[in-house]
Amino acid sequence: MSDDFHLEPLPAxxxxxxxxxALGPIDxxxxxxxxxxxxxxxxxxxxxxxxxxxxxxxxxxxxxxxxPAYLLGIFNxxxxxxxxxxxxxxxxxxxxLLPKHVVVASLRSENHQEDVRIAIxxxxxxxxxxxxxxxxxxxxxxxxxxxxxxxRHDDRLALVIDLRRLLEVFPGPxx
Numbered sequence: 698m699s700d701d702f703h704l705e706p707l708p709a710x711x712x713x714x715x716x717x718x719a720l721g722p723i724d725x726x727x728x729x730x731x732x733x734x735x736x737x738x739x740x741x742x743x744x745x746x747x748x749x750x751x752x753x754x755x756x757x758x759x760x761x762x763x764x765p766a767y768l769l770g771i772f773n774x775x776x777x778x779x780x781x782x783x784x785x786x787x788x789x790x791x792x793x794l795l796p797k798h799v800v801v802a803s804l805r806s807e808n809h810q811e812d813v814r815i816a817i818x819x820x821x822x823x824x825x826x827x828x829x830x831x832x833x834x835x836x837x838x839x840x841x842x843x844x845x846x847x848x849r850h851d852d853r854l855a856l857v858i859d860l861r862r863l864l865e866v867f868p869g870p871x872x
Contacts, residue, residue, distance in 0.1 A: 729827045732848055734855045735800055735819040738785025741855035742817075743826075743848050748860055750801045750814065752822050756781075767867050769818060774801065780869030781816040784843070784858075796820045804860040815860065815869060826850045833857070842866050 732743040733752070758770040758781055767786040771778050781799060796818040804813040828848060837844040837856055843863040844856040 729829055730833075731825055731827050732850075732855070732857070733800065733825050734823040734848075734850060735798070735817075736821040736823060737783070737796070737817065737819050740785065741823065741853060742784065742844070742858050743850075743855040744800065744802055744858050744860070746825055748802045748804070750803045752819075753799045753801065753816075755795060755797055756799060765867075768869065772799075772816070774814070774816075777814060779814045779816045781818060782863075782867045782869060783818040784863070784867065785818070785820075798822050802858075802860055804864065813860075813864065815864065817858075817863075 731746040733746050733749045734741060734743040735752075736742070753774075756772040756774075758772050760770040761768060764770075767783050769781045769783050771780055773779075779801060783796070798819040798821070800817045800819050800822070802815055802817065804815065806812055826848075828850060832849040834847040834849065834854075835845070837846050841856055843858055843866045845859040845862070846857045847854045848857050
């Protein structure tokens with residue numbers, strides 16, 4: 698530990714103002730949000746970390762007969778059946794080239810009793826980033842209806858997914 702660093706105990710009768718003064722000035726930093734950034738196909742996408750339940754290696758997937766092309770199948774996640782969708786289907790993912798990861802997101806219901814889990818096929822999980830509000834652009838390409846904006850990170854852009862819109866565009870099976 699540095700010799701310059703010393704802790705000074707506050708007296709027992711210290712006031713709240715004394716405590717705030719001891720903590721020093723509060724930075725006027727803009728609020729930050731955290732996002733999980735991943736690549737699906739050629740495009741980067743992101744979700745708020747509060748919506749991401751977990752990231753998995755590719756699970757054992759059961760294909761469903763007569764399902765839409767974007768629905769890769771379902772899998773068992775600790776006793777819960779989760780639908781796995783491929784949002785890169787519009788890019789014409791090469792046949793036989795399966796993604797490596799799955800990002801499991803949870804759409805919370807208002808009563809928190811029937812949360813909806815959806816899994817998104819991911820070719821690469823890039824990481825978790827803390828970003829400032831000015832890094833969020835409230836515009837998304839018109840041909841991506843499940844996104845509500847773009848996020849600037851590492852001099853790149855990632856499309857911000859809205860889970861409610863995602864389920865409207867890519868409805869999963871009802872189980």
